Amino acid sequence: MGLLVNGQWHDKWYDTKSSNGEFKREAAQLRNWITPDGEPGLSGEGGFMAQKGRYHLYVSLACPWAHRTLIFRTIKGLEEYIDVSIVSPDMLENGWTFDKAASSTGDALYDSEFMHQLYSKNKADYTGRVTVPVLWDKYQQRIVSNESSEIIRMFNDAFNHLTGNALDFYPQHLRNSIDEINAFIYENINNGVYRTGFATSQEAYEQAFGQLFNALDKVEHLLSENQYLVGDTLTEADWRLFTTLIRFDAVYVGHFKCNKRTIESYPNLSNYIRALFQYSGVAKTVDFYHIKRHYYFSHTMINPTQVVPQGPDIDYSTRHNRAS
């Protein structure tokens, strides 16, 4: 685990001392947009036109943020348009690696050893954390974006004219509601599990833990009234929640001490998670080997023995009671 400073790799854990034991996530820096015609998107530069075969997605199968982009690639019919390299689940002194002996596919484009080499290829004096996902432009040999919430928006609509897939997970008329629930879920649940697990003071842990379970209770109640987070329409808000929920019982309950209760113990959440898991193509994006191995093996200050637990034994392909 580490970061680049002026293009040089430094092995360094998150600094929680300056924030009383509280984990603060760094904002993504590379924020260009693929658009149908190459016009600039909401931020960054233009010149990234949607084209078949032009872009490459670097992901970890363990990472909930990267998982969102993989789900959108699948449900938006982009598998033949955007190919993928998968990093090893083991993220230690060199950060994310392409070690094939440790379950990486390797870097299909440059055969790099480490993810940080792609960040410095993009910008020789880059300073910042080296995160996944990364959306790479093969033509310009540079990073389009390293922000998952924006990559899924590009996948949602920039390629529609090529793929003919018009499914819309961020429909205009629901945007305010989606933005509102996203902000709540990001703060309390998506990032909330990390704030709980990475807290280095009792106070910061208890604060994040309380917020997390209050938020899960609220979502459980919402799902007793609605089919999905925003009424009866499946939206990006559901996929953004899903990637945290599917890791919860396997990792966050134990490793991140989010142990007030499991997702399986919530009547609505446990059915909702199955409805999403069973959505066409999604199950194959979920890899519990990578998920468990990454967290338990990489965070040695939380789990110094690096022993990966065997359980839990949960079948997400069983019947659920949600309409589909």
Ligand SMILES: N[C@@H](CCC(=O)N[C@@H](CS)C(=O)NCC(=O)O)C(=O)O
């Ligand atoms: N804002 C980013 C966050 C991505 C992120 O934090 N990814 C984690 C993996 S789950 C990572 O690569 N962490 C490495 C690090 O922080 O050094 C996004 O949503 O795309």
